Amino acid sequence: MGNKYLQMLRNYVGGQRLTLSGELIICSKQNTQLLQITADESKAVDKIFNGLQQQFPFLKLEKKTNVVEISVKLFAYKKFIADEQFLEHLRGALAAAVQSINESETLMARVTANGLLLNRNLQQNFIFLSKASMVEYKVTDTIPVTGPSEVTIHRLQVYGIAIVFVALIIYNLYVLYAYIPDHNPDRLLTKIVNI
Structure with missing residues (x-):
């Protein structure tokens, strides 16, 4: 429990700002068929969903099921994160999810996502794509940040507020x-003299 709150604090102060939009799509291997999912496959999908939610609590995940596919949407808008290797960690988690689904005889999965990652020096645009059981990402554009970035300003604000609170407590x-x-009662109460 303590690690969860410590990780939330580290992410709030984080050294990167993430904007991400994408989805993990699970459908029948025969694209012409409606989605028929067994109870075990449904549990496996729920396990993947919960695993992603636990590993990346700053991402908003939403699962929608229709007659053709299950869509797990991934979304983050200007969320601060502390993970310096976020892109590689997300790639690994999504690759494990896609591989797990693709091992099924009736289901297949694919991933598409894109976004922007900003740190104090660089702004990187990236894209995630999958083919078969492989998930890869590519940084499509890198722009150097001139002047103080939003990440630096956010960190200074957080540290400033923390210093003010510590000073108030002291x-x-x-x-x-x-x-x-x-707390000696004789010192706390003053004597009243009657005239």
């Missing part, structure tokens, strides 16, 4: 220690 602890007397 100040409040100092006030509690310096100005509030100990």
Whole structure:
């Protein structure tokens, strides 16, 4: 549980900003047939969906089923992430999912996705494609970032807010220690003199 929150914090402060749109499509190996999926195959698809959701919590995943295919949409808009090897990790996860589905006798899967990854130095446009059980990505365009990037500005804002909160906590602890007397009732109450 603690690792989950630590990873969320690391991603929030993250060194990259991700925008991604894509989908994993699962259909019948015979494209002319309607999708007929067994209970075991349905559990395998749910396991893949849950695995992707657990491994990439910053991605919004949505599963839709119709008579022809199951579509797992992947979406992220300007999400900050800490994973420096994100593209390779996503490629590995999607390749494992496609290979698992393609091992079935009746189902096949394919992946298409594209997006933008921005760090403090570079903006990279990328695309993911699959063929058979292979999933690969290609960086289609790389643009150097001039001046402070949005990632650098975001990190400075997060660190600035954290410093302000730490300073407020230290100040409040100092006030509690310096100005509030100990809890001796004789010192807390002042004596009232009757005239």
